[in-house]
Amino acid sequence: MAENAPSKSTPIRRVFSGIQPSGKLTLGNYLGAMRNFVKLQHQAECYFCVVDLHALTVPQDPKELYQNTLDLARLYVAAGIDPNVATIFVQSHNPDHAQMGWLMEVSSYFGEMSRMTQFKDKARKAEVVTTGLFTYPALMAADILLYQATHVPVGEDQKQHLELTRDIAIRLNRRFQEEFFTVPEPYIPPQKAGGRIMSLQDPTSKMSKSASDPNSYILLSDPPDVIRKKIKRAVTDMDREVRYDEKNKPGISNLMVILSLCTGQSLDEIAGKYDGYGQFKKDVAEAVVATLEPIQKRFKELSEPGIIEEILAKGAEKAEAASRPTLKGFMERLGMVPRRTL
Ligand code: TYM
Numbered sequence: 001m002a003e004n005a006p007s008k009s010t011p012i013r014r015v016f017s018g019i020q021p022s023g024k025l026t027l028g029n030y031l032g033a034m035r036n037f038v039k040l041q042h043q044a045e046c047y048f049c050v051v052d053l054h055a056l057t058v059p060q061d062p063k064e065l066y067q068n069t070l071d072l073a074r075l076y077v078a079a080g081i082d083p084n085v086a087t088i089f090v091q092s093h094n095p096d097h098a099q100m101g102w103l104m105e106v107s108s109y110f111g112e113m114s115r116m117t118q119f120k121d122k123a124r125k126a127e128v129v130t131t132g133l134f135t136y137p138a139l140m141a142a143d144i145l146l147y148q149a150t151h152v153p154v155g156e157d158q159k160q161h162l163e164l165t166r167d168i169a170i171r172l173n174r175r176f177q178e179e180f181f182t183v184p185e186p187y188i189p190p191q192k193a194g195g196r197i198m199s200l201q202d203p204t205s206k207m208s209k210s211a212s213d214p215n216s217y218i219l220l221s222d223p224p225d226v227i228r229k230k231i232k233r234a235v236t237d238m239d240r241e242v243r244y245d246e247k248n249k250p251g252i253s254n255l256m257v258i259l260s261l262c263t264g265q266s267l268d269e270i271a272g273k274y275d276g277y278g279q280f281k282k283d284v285a286e287a288v289v290a291t292l293e294p295i296q297k298r299f300k301e302l303s304e305p306g307i308i309e310e311i312l313a314k315g316a317e318k319a320e321a322a323s324r325p326t327l328k329g330f331m332e333r334l335g336m337v338p339r340r341t342l
Contacts, residue, residue: 010185012044016149018051018091018140021068025075027218027288028197028207031261032155035194036187038080040153046086047147047319048076053091053098053139057132058122071299073308075220078298087322089315091143096323100142101135103330108138108168116160125210141165145181146323153187156196157206162186176333181326191246194261200234203250221296224289231255231285242274252277255284262287 017037019029037048050072055065069090076088091097113119116137123129132139140161144152145168152162162184169181189195197207201216211217215230222230236251244267246253256270259280274280302308332338 010150012040012187013150014148014182015040015044015046015151015153015187016049016144016147016184017047017153018049018054018143019072020055021050021052021065021072022055022209023064023068023071024209024217025072025220026197026207026209027220027258027292028155029209030079030220030292031194031197031258032189033153034076034079035261036153036189037076037086040151040187041081041086044151046081047149047322048081048086048088049091049143049319050076050089051091051143053101054136057130057136058126059128070308073312074299074302075295077302077308077311078295080295083311083315087315087318088311089319090312093312093316094319094323096146096320096327097139097142100146100323100327100330101139103334104138104142104145104168105135107172108141108164112164112167113137116164118157118160137161137164141168144184145169146326147319148182148326149184150182151185151187155194155206156188156191159186159188172330180329180333192244192257192260192267194257197258198250198254200230200251200254203235203254218288218292220292221299222292224293227288227292228285231281231288234281236277236281240276242277242280243271252280255281259284259287262291 015037017033019025019033037046040046050069052065052069055068073088073090077083081088113134119134119136122133126133141164144162144165152158152165154162163186166183169183173179173181173183199205199207199211199216200218201211201213207217209217209219215233218227218230234251234255236255237249241249242252242256243249244253244256256267259265259270260267262284328338
């Protein structure tokens, strides 16, 4: 198990996670989720998905969605996911997701879906609220349960969705009177270990790609100078002490977490090292640059046409082969007549 991961009793056998191809991926997405995907690929059978169906829950420009989907797949590889080890695929390339999504909608309740805080947040800010935005967690449950995932590496903000997924799985297992669905464990690092990377401008809220102020987030595509500038401007506090204290020093604590994850130093080591914020911020900036530069370089190399398309074609086949038995078994248990081939 990765050193920063929460300890869980279930052995890690199968891992599923997804990221939306919404263009702007932040350092939060990387440190909270993607970085753990890279670690987990050598410990379990892993499926990493570009969740384009989820992205469609908010309006998308078709050209941008197309590009962002391929780019996110490239980024998975550039970040260190080996397509010969883990399965990388696009959600809509495996039709089982859409079908299972419906079956999850009819297996979940309006009441429990209405309690999802992420829907309430997004609906408040959205220009249009699609029905899919509301049923989004049912599709997420479908993604996970289709692969019988034992663990789901995500950031803190996905916790409630995972709890819903577990509730649905437990309920269906009870109805079928067998352990048909694997009940997935969240694999969420604590805040100190990247589970919740905070905004650089308002360190009491999470770093988010949808924030209006670009200084509040670092994009994985930001060039070194932009990264340096954003970290220099990051909100801190009035004293000069580099010390981990989420409550009273949220800005400094967040930068410490970023530095710790980018360099491998512990928070204690970092705390003892600095006298004031100047050199500290410089070191954070250089550590982020050093982490992202190689990813950006590999990303560019993967832009040659054909490379990612082939990875995704293979990934879709592997994904479908893994999900189909679960979908079939589930439909059988629901009493649906299987299609016979002529
Ligand atoms: P998405 O695309 O919003 O975010 C991708 C991943 O990044 C994590 N994350 C963060 N972690 C730490 N600090 C932050 N500031 C931060 N911001 C984002 C998210 O927690 C997530 O892990 N619903 C999912 C996508 C999804 C999925 C799934 C995930 C669809 N189906 C099945 C797991 C399993 C989402 O919107 O992630």
